[in-house]
Amino acid sequence: MNWMRLELPALPENVALVRVAVGSLAAQLDFTLADIEEIRVATSEAFSNAVLHAYPQSSPEQPGAVTVEARIDGGALEISVADRGVGIPDVDLARTAAYTTREDRMGLGFVFMETFMDEIAVRTAPGSGTRVVMRKRPAGGGLAKAGSEVAEARGTGGATGASGGTGVAGASGCGGER
Amino acid sequence: MDITSEKVGEALLVRVSGELDLDTARDFRARVDADLDRFGSHHLILDFAGVGFVDSSGLGAILGRYKRVAEKGGQVAICRPRDHVRRLLDLAGVMRIVRVYGSREQALIGVGQKEAAAGGDFR
Numbered sequence: 001m002n003w004m005r006l007e008l009p010a011l012p013e014n015v016a017l018v019r020v021a022v023g024s025l026a027a028q029l030d031f032t033l034a035d036i037e038e039i040r041v042a043t044s045e046a047f048s049n050a051v052l053h054a055y056p057q058s059s060p061e062q063p064g065a066v067t068v069e070a071r072i073d074g075g076a077l078e079i080s081v082a083d084r085g086v087g088i089p090d091v092d093l094a095r096t097a098a099y100t101t102r103e104d105r106m107g108l109g110f111v112f113m114e115t116f117m118d119e120i121a122v123r124t125a126p127g128s129g130t131r132v133v134m135r136k137r138p139a140g141g142g143l144a145k146a147g148s149e150v151a152e153a154r155g156t157g158g159a160t161g162a163s164g165g166t167g168v169a170g171a172s173g174c175g176g177e178r
Numbered sequence: 179m180d181i182t183s184e185k186v187g188e189a190l191l192v193r194v195s196g197e198l199d200l201d202t203a204r205d206f207r208a209r210v211d212a213d214l215d216r217f218g219s220h221h222l223i224l225d226f227a228g229v230g231f232v233d234s235s236g237l238g239a240i241l242g243r244y245k246r247v248a249e250k251g252g253q254v255a256i257c258r259p260r261d262h263v264r265r266l267l268d269l270a271g272v273m274r275i276v277r278v279y280g281s282r283e284q285a286l287i288g289v290g291q292k293e294a295a296a297g298g299d300f301r
Contacts, residue, residue, distance in 0.1 A: 037262040044200075045234055048234075
């Protein structure tokens with residue numbers, strides 16, 4: 001059993017700090033380097049969502065707070081990212097690939113969290129905030145597996161060509177920022 | 179994040195070092211857009227050999243640059259991404275529209291700058 005808890009302002013400059021801390025704790029388990037990268041991406045997405053969406057009324061001088069907790073228990077890693085912001089009006093919609101409320105986003109945050117972690121749960125209520133809890137166990141699932149499954153489904157035999165992926169980037173109306 | 183740019187033929191070759199996330203994507207976007215304007219480049223090549231991390235914010239910034247260049251008929255290529263960055267580009271579908279190459283020379287040839295690639299007149 002080991003754990004960490006960080007409470008920090010919802011500022012973009014804290015995204016790197018959070019993923020480094022969580023990645024370092026994850027390295028205490030028997031994850032591969034690829035697993036650690038996936039965990040870093042998932043953590044970055046969860047914290048970035050809080051920065052972008054939780055406190056629309058706040059200013060950089062008085063940002064809201066985000067609490068990041070990570071725990072090693074029973075050989076698995078659990079990450080929690082919680083805010084006390086406005087909440088998510090429609091979680092199912094928010095978790096839809098390519099859905100975004102901002103023109104400069106791709107709507108891939110939840111897609112990456114779901115793809116890279118074994119489990120994800122989102123608890124949210126209007127005005128009370130959002131908590132995202134993700135779990136991952138070493139030697140389970142992950143990007144390499146997801147990539148090969150995509151390749152198998154497409155019959156392309158690997159993630160090296162120019163035809164893989166979720167298709168989010170190629171879909172209309174969600175091709176990145178301006 | 180460290181970004182250096184140079185004009186090679188009709189392409190802007192941008193070397194990026196560091197991590198591309200919600201925080202640094204703003205600088206990346208501003209710097210690349212400014213250099214595209216400054217050099218009047220038609221194509222964009224992103225050398226990602228020094229990029230250790232990309233998330234969806236970084237991918238959004240890449241796609242934003244793609245839209246900008248493609249609107250004027252140009253091409254965008256990424257070269258030398260690390261394996262985990264390449265896998266992310268693939269998973270997100272970016273590789274459907276932005277070609278990925280193993281070297282700067284291949285990327286230059288890929289965007290039609292064969293003579294510049296053969297000349298090797300870039301750092």
